[in-house]
Amino acid sequence: MTVTALPDTTPPKRGWYKRNEIAVTPWLFLAPAILFFAVYVIIPIFQSFSISLYDWDGLGEAEFVGLGNYVELMDDSAFEVSLWNNLKWLLFYLLAIPAGLFIALFLNQTVTGIRIYKSLFFFPFVLSQVVVGLVFAWFYLPNEGLLSNMLGWFGFEPINVLGDPTLATYGIIAAGLWPQTAYCMILYLTGLNAVDPEQVEAARLDGAKGWKMLWYVIIPQLKPATFIAFVVTIIGALRSFDLISIMTNGGPFGQTRVLSFYMFEKALSEYGFRMGYGAAIAVVLFLIMLVFIAYFLWSMYQEDKGAR
Amino acid sequence: MRSTLKASALALAAAFAAPAAFAETLSGDLKIFLDTSNPAPRATMEAMIERFGEKHPDLNIETTVIDREAYKTQIRNFLTADAPDVATWYAANRMRPYVEAGLFEDVSDLWMEPEIAENLASTKGAMTIDGKQWGVPYTYYQWGIYYRKDIYEELGLSEPTNWDEMKSNCQAIVDSGRACYTIGSKFLWTAGGWFDYLNLRTNGFDFHMDLAAGNVAWTDDRVRQTFANWRELIDMGAFVENHQNYSWQEALPFMVNGEAAAYLMGNFAVAPLREAGLSDDQLDFYQFPAINPDVELAEDAPTDTFHIPANAANKDAAREFLRFVVSAEEQTEINNGANLGQLPVNASASIDDDKFLNEGFAMLSSNSPGGVAQFFDRDFPAEMAAEAMQGLQEFMVFPDNLNDILNRLEKVRARVYK
Numbered sequence: 001m002t003v004t005a006l007p008d009t010t011p012p013k014r015g016w017y018k019r020n021e022i023a024v025t026p027w028l029f030l031a032p033a034i035l036f037f038a039v040y041v042i043i044p045i046f047q048s049f050s051i052s053l054y055d056w057d058g059l060g061e062a063e064f065v066g067l068g069n070y071v072e073l074m075d076d077s078a079f080e081v082s083l084w085n086n087l088k089w090l091l092f093y094l095l096a097i098p099a100g101l102f103i104a105l106f107l108n109q110t111v112t113g114i115r116i117y118k119s120l121f122f123f124p125f126v127l128s129q130v131v132v133g134l135v136f137a138w139f140y141l142p143n144e145g146l147l148s149n150m151l152g153w154f155g156f157e158p159i160n161v162l163g164d165p166t167l168a169t170y171g172i173i174a175a176g177l178w179p180q181t182a183y184c185m186i187l188y189l190t191g192l193n194a195v196d197p198e199q200v201e202a203a204r205l206d207g208a209k210g211w212k213m214l215w216y217v218i219i220p221q222l223k224p225a226t227f228i229a230f231v232v233t234i235i236g237a238l239r240s241f242d243l244i245s246i247m248t249n250g251g252p253f254g255q256t257r258v259l260s261f262y263m264f265e266k267a268l269s270e271y272g273f274r275m276g277y278g279a280a281i282a283v284v285l286f287l288i289m290l291v292f293i294a295y296f297l298w299s300m301y302q303e304d305k306g307a308r
Numbered sequence: 309m310r311s312t313l314k315a316s317a318l319a320l321a322a323a324f325a326a327p328a329a330f331a332e333t334l335s336g337d338l339k340i341f342l343d344t345s346n347p348a349p350r351a352t353m354e355a356m357i358e359r360f361g362e363k364h365p366d367l368n369i370e371t372t373v374i375d376r377e378a379y380k381t382q383i384r385n386f387l388t389a390d391a392p393d394v395a396t397w398y399a400a401n402r403m404r405p406y407v408e409a410g411l412f413e414d415v416s417d418l419w420m421e422p423e424i425a426e427n428l429a430s431t432k433g434a435m436t437i438d439g440k441q442w443g444v445p446y447t448y449y450q451w452g453i454y455y456r457k458d459i460y461e462e463l464g465l466s467e468p469t470n471w472d473e474m475k476s477n478c479q480a481i482v483d484s485g486r487a488c489y490t491i492g493s494k495f496l497w498t499a500g501g502w503f504d505y506l507n508l509r510t511n512g513f514d515f516h517m518d519l520a521a522g523n524v525a526w527t528d529d530r531v532r533q534t535f536a537n538w539r540e541l542i543d544m545g546a547f548v549e550n551h552q553n554y555s556w557q558e559a560l561p562f563m564v565n566g567e568a569a570a571y572l573m574g575n576f577a578v579a580p581l582r583e584a585g586l587s588d589d590q591l592d593f594y595q596f597p598a599i600n601p602d603v604e605l606a607e608d609a610p611t612d613t614f615h616i617p618a619n620a621a622n623k624d625a626a627r628e629f630l631r632f633v634v635s636a637e638e639q640t641e642i643n644n645g646a647n648l649g650q651l652p653v654n655a656s657a658s659i660d661d662d663k664f665l666n667e668g669f670a671m672l673s674s675n676s677p678g679g680v681a682q683f684f685d686r687d688f689p690a691e692m693a694a695e696a697m698q699g700l701q702e703f704m705v706f707p708d709n710l711n712d713i714l715n716r717l718e719k720v721r722a723r724v725y726k
Contacts (some may be wrong), residue, residue, distance in 0.1 A: 253705070
């Protein structure tokens, strides 16, 4: 049995990687990101779902309770308060977008020192939320605070914004609007740079000015900036936590809690030993976020399609 | 850090010089986690550990000081994942979750030793769960009413001994344009102190503990009586306004400025009040007066503790450290006015000559026949305490919501103690 040695006619054998280079390389580049996204985002989402079905103090044995935690949530007045507060945040935090737009329009001119004014307006966004919270907490102080003093000039009684359960949430949102408006302003300022001067010129020839000019010519061109401002503001509203923690610690008697804060209190804080219940709150918060995430993804997809 | 270095240097020196000299010495590493992050307690603890290190030169001691508030949430992680050999914590129900999860070592053997059994008997109850002891105390402090003596003298008032005097004093203070009591209830627990005392004085120690153990309904008439007494003070205008905005420290200036005449607080309030400029002629202390003459006086005296985590690596050294901490000598040293400024747990230790410590010690040892409670959030289970303290704050601001609050707490009780 001899094997005749045939001349090797096939081209030099290439490695598996070489043959699949085009298909594999993108995945190689994506791999680290996918890995970390899976480990730190995707898997924890499912873990939260599964923990929310247990009664667990974070230390001992977990006891399966099915949807028990969710049933309890239905009838938990503190949860209801947090949910409403989340809605208030979503709604009123959006005021940052028009406010940011108007400040941007106001600052979008060439005057000596405009850069300084712009940076001064942008300043609050650079501050840490904790600092913003502290400053506003002092501003709101019932007797010594600036707000009470200012009300005094006009002959009004001082009000205790953060100590009043009906006003406190609005007081915190107002504090949050300060840096958020600055953020939206920056987005619009860059957006305004991209507005086509020829279109403005053409509109002017057609006699458009003032509100009409703004509404029909400028704002449509600012659509990408508006979209981003909307996204960051919604996310900011749902993530509101530090301001609440600093300014009222959820109080007075839990009236300023939002879902994220309530989750922290129930599961992770000094007295919180209910991991399952906290996870159930987190799942509800996630589902609310999912609505917005789906909308954002959908509109980005639409844009992508339009671009092709 | 310094103590670690020194200890390891000593250990090294000992290892080279005379390896056989210390036949029964402890060796290896001893990891100690502390929550005493304030400057004075921190220095006290580090000095104490240094003294321990000098006694046991072969031991490599590693001390970690964690911020007091952060410690409360981190303890879960480090007890399960990367346990030290010794850790600070609090007595009574506050340690229950960790005891039940099997994360604290049973140290009943230490409590059998005569040295500890005889001298620490008074705090044994607070360290006991299921008939076993789970750690040792290292300090405790009295609660009571700290008041502005000069204001009382100005108005011709004396320390009240019963409820009627307390109220008439308060009326006189309110009439003079001040508040009787300052309080900052932003972080809730201060309201727990008021409830503790009002309930202990109205219904007594045993009832209070029954309530903490979940055996009594929050809607019980006796609990309502406590709130009715409280309401008398609230309606009188006894408390500073807007207290829901302030932390306990932020409520101090009212007393310092003379806008409020007294503060129901733990002895730790004395240091900042003195620092703010109140002399011992202006500042004084009295025991919370009796309300119901039929119940024996009982006090709050929170105890801070050392524990050995179940997952500790060097339990022999840890036990030796616990013995060292509770020894009469160390107790005298660390609790003196220059250090913690609190009460020693060892009966043979001597108390520093400080007006407030002496009064507190006399009160706790001879005038608290009803018993000694820990504190609201240490006697009640965590979840019940959190909900209840929030209700107490609400009650202080809107006393009319009482029914609603009690019904809510009753619902929580039904779930927490199943």
